[in-house]
Amino acid sequence: xxxINLLIWSLDSLLGLSLLxxxxxxxxxxxxxxxxxxxxxxxLLITLVWxxxxxxxxxxxxxxxxxxxxxxxLLSALARLDSTHSxxxxxxxxxxxVNNESAGPESIHWWPxxxxxxxxxxLGFIILSMPVAFMGLSPEVSDQLANSGVxxxxxxxxxNFRAYDTLLEMVVLLIALLGVWSLGGGVKHKEPFPGTVLDxxxxxLTPVLILVSAYLLWVxxxxxxxxxxxxxxxxxxxxxxxxxxxxxxxxxPVLLIRLILxxxxxxxxxxxxxxxxxxGQLLQFPVAQAGLLILLLETFATLxxxxxLAALFLGGQTWKNxxxxx
Amino acid sequence: xxxxxxxxxxxxxxxxxxFLAGTLGLLRFPDVYTRLHALTKADNLGLGLTVxxxxxxxxxxxxxxxLLLIWILILxxxxxxxxxIAKGALRRKVRLWKQ
Amino acid sequence: MTTPILYAxxxxxxxxxxxxxxxxxxxxxxxxxxxxxxxxxxxxxxxxLAKRSGEIPDPVPHAMVITGIVVAVxxxxxALSMMLKLNMETHHAxxxxxxxx
Numbered sequence: 001x002x003x004i005n006l007l008i009w010s011l012d013s014l015l016g017l018s019l020l021x022x023x024x025x026x027x028x029x030x031x032x033x034x035x036x037x038x039x040x041x042x043x044l045l046i047t048l049v050w051x052x053x054x055x056x057x058x059x060x061x062x063x064x065x066x067x068x069x070x071x072x073x074l075l076s077a078l079a080r081l082d083s084t085h086s087x088x089x090x091x092x093x094x095x096x097x098v099n100n101e102s103a104g105p106e107s108i109h110w111w112p113x114x115x116x117x118x119x120x121x122x123l124g125f126i127i128l129s130m131p132v133a134f135m136g137l138s139p140e141v142s143d144q145l146a147n148s149g150v151x152x153x154x155x156x157x158x159x160n161f162r163a164y165d166t167l168l169e170m171v172v173l174l175i176a177l178l179g180v181w182s183l184g185g186g187v188k189h190k191e192p193f194p195g196t197v198l199d200x201x202x203x204x205l206t207p208v209l210i211l212v213s214a215y216l217l218w219v220x221x222x223x224x225x226x227x228x229x230x231x232x233x234x235x236x237x238x239x240x241x242x243x244x245x246x247x248x249x250x251x252x253p254v255l256l257i258r259l260i261l262x263x264x265x266x267x268x269x270x271x272x273x274x275x276x277x278x279x280g281q282l283l284q285f286p287v288a289q290a291g292l293l294i295l296l297l298e299t300f301a302t303l304x305x306x307x308x309l310a311a312l313f314l315g316g317q318t319w320k321n322x323x324x325x326x
Numbered sequence: 327x328x329x330x331x332x333x334x335x336x337x338x339x340x341x342x343x344x345f346l347a348g349t350l351g352l353l354r355f356p357d358v359y360t361r362l363h364a365l366t367k368a369d370n371l372g373l374g375l376t377v378x379x380x381x382x383x384x385x386x387x388x389x390x391x392x393l394l395l396i397w398i399l400i401l402x403x404x405x406x407x408x409x410x411i412a413k414g415a416l417r418r419k420v421r422l423w424k425q
Numbered sequence: 426m427t428t429p430i431l432y433a434x435x436x437x438x439x440x441x442x443x444x445x446x447x448x449x450x451x452x453x454x455x456x457x458x459x460x461x462x463x464x465x466x467x468x469x470x471x472x473x474l475a476k477r478s479g480e481i482p483d484p485v486p487h488a489m490v491i492t493g494i495v496v497a498v499x500x501x502x503x504a505l506s507m508m509l510k511l512n513m514e515t516h517h518a519x520x521x522x523x524x525x526x
Contacts, residue, residue: 012428016435019469023439023462027446032454039458046465053432054482055472061491065498070461073498077505078454081512112448120441127433127470136475136483153484154491162488169492176499180506195413201406208399228491305495312502315509 015049032081036074043067056224057154060216064232069309072239076313149290151222158226159294163283167268170301173308174265184316194244202244209237217302221291227298231305238310257307264304267297330382337379344372357423358415366408370401432473439466451519453508457501464497 022045026038043066050059141153141161148156158166194202213233220226271293272283279286285293327335351364377397381390443463447456468490475486512518 008428009431012431016431016438019435020438020442023442023465027442027450027455027459027462032452035455035458039461042462042465046469049432049469050472053429053472053476055475055487055490058468058472058487058490058494061494066465066494070498070501073502073505074454074458077509080509081454081518109449112445115448116441116445119444120437123437123440124434127430127437130430130433130474130477132427132430132477133479134474134477136478137485138478138481138483141484142481153481154487157484157488158491162485165488165492169495172496173499176503179503183506183510195410197406197409197413201402204402226491228495309498312499315502315506 012052015045015052019045019049032078036071036078039074040067040071043071057152057226057229060224060229061232064229064236065309068236069232069239069313073313076315080315147287147290149285149287149292149294150220152220152224152226154224155220155226155294158228159297160285160290163268163285163297164272166301167265167272167283170265170268170304173305174261177261177308177311180312180316198244202240202246205240206237209233209240213237213302213306217298220298221295227301228305230298231302232309234302234306235309235313238306239313242310242314257311260303260307261311262304264301264308267300267304271297334379334382337375337382341372341374341376341379344368344375348372358420359412359422362408362412366404370404373397373400427477429473429476432476433470436466436469436471436473439463439469442466453511453518453520454505457504457508460504461497461501464493468493 019042022038022042026035026042029035029038043062047059047063047067050056050062141157144161145151145153145156148160150156150160213230215230216225216233217227217230218225220230275284276282345368348365348368351368352361355361355364374397377393381393384390384393440463443459443461443466446459447463450456450459471486471490471493472482475483477483508518511520515521
């Protein structure tokens with residue numbers, strides 16, 4: 001089957017080279033808008049690579065968060081960046097506003113370049129001297145999978161075996177949001193009426209997105225999916241609503257928003273305390289109820305992640321009652 | 327390979343051909359509006375053919391329904407985004423290419 | 426050169442590209458893009474090495490990468506809002522050391 005091997009090898013090298021080329025173009029093109037769009041394309045290409053490497057959960061998370069939400073954040077920041085300048089050039093003209101040190105081939109900076117060659121050759125040597133087949137933690141996970149309450153090994157690792165990491169991750173999301181809020185006072189963006197097409201699209205898509213999010217949450221127990229993917233789809237729904245000028249932050253009471261944002265971390269912390277009291281070990285789920293507990297944790301986590309991601313997109317813009325502090 | 331497999335392969339190759347044609351349009355057409363036109367039309371059709379080719383390989387109607395749903399959503403999103411980009415370009419007074 | 430090793434080397438290439446851009450370029454948005462690309466490179470190395478475990482890849486690096494993606498987006502959001510704040514105050518998009526004038 002020599003031709004199949006050659007085909008697979010050429011497909012893999014094509015994907016790898018395109019990744020490197022896209023990354024290089026995204027980092028060195030003089031126009032910032034083009035750079036961001038190329039970065040979004042890079043995110044989609046790396047989603048393909050995750051599928052190729054048998055990592056469907058990671059592919060779902062990357063497509064929703066890495067390509068989608070990060071792209072939206074970057075574009076939104078780019079729009080707000082130039083509007084605070086008194087520069088007459090429009091946002092999407094050819095040049096960035098200030099000189100950047102984007103290096104063309106004629107002006108490679110030698111010290112960073114030699115550092116780079118050193119680091120990459122060292123890492124490459126390490127990679128090449130690693131064993132070609134290595135079992136890692138797969139056997140241990142497969143052995144304990146029956147006791148974990150779910151059938152998807154990645155969900156089992158995320159929400160049962162390494163639930164402590166997920167607890168900390170919920171807190172990291174919260175801290176990032178607190179940082180963004182404490183910087184405060186974004187440019188007041190008055191959304192114009194979005195136009196018929198975007199309006200209708202939002203009305204059609206938001207229920208679908210909520211449904212897809214619930215589906216991903218449910219199916220994460222036995223197929224690729226889970227809380228993070230579901231949460232990011234909810235966050236995308238929030239972003240879509242905000243882009244259509246729905247002024248979510250004016251219509252929902254602040255207390256409700258704060259409660260939803262805290263629901264995820266608090267559910268994890270409450271579960272941690274309960275398991276310490278009952279089982280004596282941090283986040284050690286009883287085998288019989290593990291599936292139910294994981295679903296419960298995942299539901300709160302989904303709501304929290306969705307709300308946090310949407311709030312991160314909104315940025316420092318204040319909620320109802322601008323005068324009272326958050 | 328059975329006859330179903332052959333039909334699947336033909337449909338998938340046809341879908342890939344339409345994607346290629348759309349990308350060629352993206353690269354070669356003179357302005358934003360013509361590029362959008364080529365891209366959305368060709369990509370929607372290409373995706374439809376690809377989805378049909380994949381559905382022939384499935385055993386369950388549920389998964390086929392999911393694939394069709396994906397196609398419809400991409401149709402919807404693609405058309406709307408093309409409209410939004412064209413409207414944005416018009417607002418920025420990007421000129422239409424005249425022969 | 427098996428598939429996992431090939432992708433791991435690509436990941437190192439991405440990491441190096443991102444690192445070079447981070448050091449060399451002055452505009453803050455480009456630095457943020459560079460950090461994201463470095464992150465993607467690291468994730469690629471992790472997932473590629475996880476594929477060495479045969480047909481069922483090792484799920485622990487997958488979980489770590491999903492965590493990493495979420496942390497990366499929150500760090501990006503925070504970094505972008507800091508950049509916008511700096512931009513609002515000083516009307517420059519670079520740190521004071523790197524400004525051209």
